Each structure stands twice: as structure tokens, then as C-alpha cells.
């Protein structure tokens with residue numbers, strides 16, 4: 739289990755986890771509070787750094803009708819908070835080769851026809867823990883402005899919370915991913931430094947190193963990684 743420090747002198751506060759009451763030290767994140775209370779959290783946890791988007795959670799505070807959303811590894815528990823991690827929301831991800839699509843702007847409507855049915859409710863934007871204007875990104879994608887979609891959604895962690903709220907049943911994060919790929923592959927010039935590195939890979943410049951690392955005992959490999 740991941741180790742964490744309980745803040746010195748921390749007071750106990752009451753929280754509800756999955757509907758059950760617990761006392762936990764203040765200053766813990768939601769994930770740490772779950773560990774502290776003996777919950778085995780394996781699925782739905784990844785980086786613990788606010789990057790992977792695996793730990794989407796919902797919570798309520800007493801006397802407040804709002805249902806709030808959070809990344810559980812990044813959000814501290816508060817007294818009387820009631821929260822649960824949520825299962826991932828299934829979303830339809832299209833199969834495509836972005837480099838061979840005849841026209842990526844048209845391709846969006848073939849691969850994600852639902853993208854044109856946005857009802858402008860803004861629920862996706864309100865739920866996004868990264869503060870992305872998700873509604874705007876969907877509209878920009880529909881109008882083929884993939885550059886702006888890329889800029890707007892670069893901090894998306896693919897948590898899927900926007901999917902959970904969309905009344906048009908679309909997956910805005912998949913549409914944004916499509917737009918970013920289309921922009922990167924079809925509108926931007928190929929990065930020169932990447933070209934140089936790929937040529938070196940294909941010329942076998944790293945084969946000897948790879949062979950050596952591949953043959954190392956796991957402990958030696960770990961040591962090697964730690965010293966580099």
C-alpha cells in the first residue's frame with residue numbers, strides 16, 4: 739500500500755465514504771482517507787499526481803444541494819464531506835488513422851456524428867476538474883478549429899467526468915483528442931528534433947543499449963534507472 743504521512747497534530751474529522759461514516763485525520767486527500775479507513779483502492783488510482791485522470795470522484799457537503807466533482811488524489815477531505823470514487827464511464831472511441839483520413843474536418847462527423855448535437859447546456863464545462871471550457875471545445879471542433887481545441891484542452895486528464903454529465907450522450911474528451919491529433923498530424927509541420935531522433939532509432943543507433951538493458955537483472959536495471 740502507498741505510504742503517506744498523517745499531518746502532525748491533525749484533528750479527526752467525520753466523513754462519509756460510499757455512504758458509510760468514518761473519522762479520519764484532517765489534511766488527507768480523498769484517496770488517503772480511503773486508505774486510512776481500510777478501503778482497498780486499486781482500480782481508479784494511477785499517478786496520484788493529478789495527471790492520469792483515473793481517480794474521478796463525486797462529493798456533497800451538508801446543506802448544499804450541489805453535487806461536486808474532483809480528482810480524489812488532489813482533493814483534501816473536509817469535515818462532513820460525503821464522497822465516492824466513480825467507476826469510469828464507458829465512451830465510444832472511434833478507430834481511425836489520422837494520417838490517412840481524406841478530410842479530418844469531415845471525418846469528425848463520420849467518426850463522431852454526435853458531436854453536432856451539442857445542446858449548449860454547459861454541464862461538461864461545469865463538471866471539468868481541470869477548468870476546461872469543454873462546451874466551447876466541442877463547438878470549435880464542430881467548426882473545424884482544431885488549433886483552438888488543442889490549446890483549450892491540452893490539460894485534459896481524460897477523467898471522463900464530462901461524459902458523465904453530457905445530455906447529448908457524447909464523449910467530449912474523445913472529440914477533443916481527435917481534434918488534437920488532427921491538428922498535430924495534419925496542420926503542424928513535423929517536428930525537426932523528432933525527425934532526427936526517429937532516423938537515429940531506425941538506423942539502429944540505440945540497439946546495443948536496448949539489448950544491454952533488456953538483459954539486465956531487474957535489480958540492476960532499477961539501479962541503472964535511479965542513477966541516470
Ligand code: SF4
Pocket residue numbers: 791865866867868869870872893894895896897898899900901910911
Ligand atoms: S475535458 Fe472531460 S475528460 Fe478532460 S479533464 Fe475535463 S472533465 Fe475530465
Ligand code: SF4
Pocket residue numbers: 855856857858859860861862863872873876903904905906907908910
Ligand atoms: S454537456 Fe454535452 S450537450 Fe452540454 S454543452 Fe457539453 S457537450 Fe454540449
Ligand code: FES
Pocket residue numbers: 782783784785786787788789790791792793809810811812895
Ligand atoms: S490518480 Fe492520477 S489523477 Fe488522481
